[in-house]
Amino acid sequence: MSRTISGFTRTLCGPPVRKIPFLDLQPAYRELQYELDSAVTRVAASGWYLLGDELQSFEREYSAYLGTSHCVGVGNGLDAMSLVLRAWGVGAGDEVIVPSNTYIATWLAVTAVGARIVPVEPDPQTYCIERDAIQAAMTSRTRVVLPVHLYGIPADIPTIMDLCRSRGVRVLDDAAQAHGASVGGHRIGSLADATAWSFYPTKNLGAFGDAGAITTNDASLALKLRVLRNYGSREKYVNEVRGVNSRLDEIQAAILRVKLSRLDEWNRRRSALASLYTERLAETPVLLPRVPAGRVSAWHIYPVRVHNREKVRKELARQGVDTLIHYPIPPHEQHAYTDCGIALGSFPVSEAIHKEILSLPIGPHLTPEDANYVVDALTESLAN
């Protein structure tokens, strides 16, 4: 029997155990409750719920924040990626280079347009695909390189752009975990040919439901995407192409505008926790994430690698520390991709990551004191 009193669980016998939730979206809501409630009410009272002023304002504000020319709101992150590939005319016979280690959405966007997935192994500590590995995987059929800023650590988009530009290959980056991350002082979202965003509730910038966007400096791509997201129509009941219904609604846009004003502050809190983890775990046997000089992570996730993961996880749970695994099964081992015929052992870097990776709690809901408690609990579990 136990009950939670302000973050502590008191058991009938034994000392109180602190509870460190992996994620808690309520504190962020409470921090902005008045502004968020007002935003929702404002839209409800306006009588205009799709493709209106809130979306236009969010698109303008988000592209200004990133330092890019255009932002097109869509229904979710998966659509953001597949719509860009469609707008570029990528399809059967074309190859798209993706990381072997990513959330499955990246792969699904490529197969959704009928193109062939060419997985590339990530660097084992940045978790990003890097220039040399990408170059080695390129063929005459390569149309797009699709790097993922996994865990918030940005891939080196400027060097990848250099490689691709000279070969007529386009770069679309999956920034679903990288809101606010930067390379060389430029924010992710302003560097590639196009960037896909998800505002799924748990992301660094999260809506109260599904939402996504594409940012780009290419005006003609932005226009194509505006048409595609709305039934292939620019003018009501006039359909230029076979589009889809994938719109970022007014309530979500209004919520995102409020939360955007807090993104940097929330990312600073994440970064302080990450620095604390990095400093205090440096002497332990866990493998820490590496953020190369010039890159700034959004610290969506703080991933460590441990050999005896299940034992460590259980011990952390006993001490009240929630952890998650991002991700337990790589895309090529998913049932959804058995028809690709990729044999087990084909991507050893990725397979090792999936066996060892462990995400420690991080987020604006946690304090440095919480992170210190996590480090103590982890150090103790490693000693046992």
Ligand SMILES: *Cc1c(COP(=O)(O)O)cnc(C)c1O
């Ligand atoms: C969340 C996520 C997506 C998918 O976003 P949705 O909005 O859920 O479609 C894609 N890629 C990565 C890396 C993600 O973390």
